[in-house]
Amino acid sequence: MDKTSIHGMWSSRLMFILAATGSAVGLGNIWRFPYMTSDNGGGAFVLVYLGCILLVGLPILMAEILIGRHGRVSPINTLRGLARDSGTSRGWVAIGWVGIVAGILILSFYSVVAGWTLHYTFLYLKQLVGGAAITDPGATFSALLSDPLELTFWHALFMLLTVAVVALGVEKGLERAVRFLMPALFVLLLMLVVYGMTTGFMGQAAAFLFRPDWSVITGGTFLSAMGQAFFTLSLGMCTMMTYGAYLPREGVSIGRVGIAVALTDTSVALLAGLAIFPVVLSFGLDPAGGGPGLIFTSLPLAFESMPFGIVYGLLFFGLLSVAAWTSSISLLEPATAFLVEKFGIGHRKRAALTIAGLSWLLGLLSVLSLNLWSGVRILNRDIMSFIEFIANDLMLPLGGLLIALFAGWALNRTILREQLSDMPEALFTAWRWLMRVVAPALVLIVLVRAVV
């Protein structure tokens, strides 16, 4: 008989898809994908990224959901149980620890950047009631980054919003946040793409995004593309495993929901690119080397000049904040579920607050790296980029590599087949070899190439 999770269960297949999509679609698509593309030379990066999604991301996404749904508890305890049942090493539990540490690190800077989007939402709200226009977006953005107290305030507010949902638990908290606002964000992006077409720069933008210039590619580009693929699909830190634990078995095909989530996430990233680069080009900015400020210094130019631009600006940053919110919830959930299992079902609030508090404190490092400590360099990066690099580009691929090997080699065929029961035999075999050899090898090559 199918077990259920002590943390609660998604009420339907649709709810799971909404929650998993809510986790996937976030700052990774709309803030990070465009600026990583910008900083890594455009089309070639995008192509490598799409390859990573298809050959590594999607199959590992299915593995995480599968492991979670089989285990039904938080990642560490799921891995412990599965290792015991299949008589393999307890060492696999390390995957769960990598995940918890990566989650706390990612949430720390994620919340800071989400704080920027909250701040911009507020700026457009003020404009709507007569506040000053954003005439020089570059200056507005620099002013925000140079103010540690302002950054800390929005970072704190965002973290509180995140804790509030996680503290309430799966059914009451997570489901409500994702239902209507994700589709609204999608429609808004489509409208911005249509605006991009009216600028006359769509062709040039598409060329930048999709025409690969292989001469700008280095080992580092591959690592960034791989890291971005993991980050955007919420993979490698057991988030999807945790959400899989709350997924009913009846009538839910892991293959299908995996494809739905990956497709939606990829479309949102590409749409964001097609919305942003025409604006960048039409205002005479350089599409290359935009850095983390890219969307904040380019899109406001369009919002100030298009009809109803202030309303668009408000909706854009407001919905982006919501998208970031549904993702940060999922960043906090794995570690929270683990603490709940450790200290008891009545301790969800305290568990969520503990992890979020830790992440919030760590986030202050990112805040300071944008101003007072901007001169501090670790491995040629400022503190925030360094944390981003360690967590996104190293820990997530490493976690994913281990998850693939665990699913491919440690779990027995019966368990896999039971979870992927609707998958045609040939596809199942292909998936299993992707897990055993192809995905681990690709991740390993990319990690090694970038380091040596």
Ligand code: PFF
């Ligand atoms: N996938 C999210 C995004 O693209 O914004 C970020 C994220 C959420 C990464 C959850 C990892 C995670 F576990």
Ligand code: NA
């Ligand atoms: Na994403």
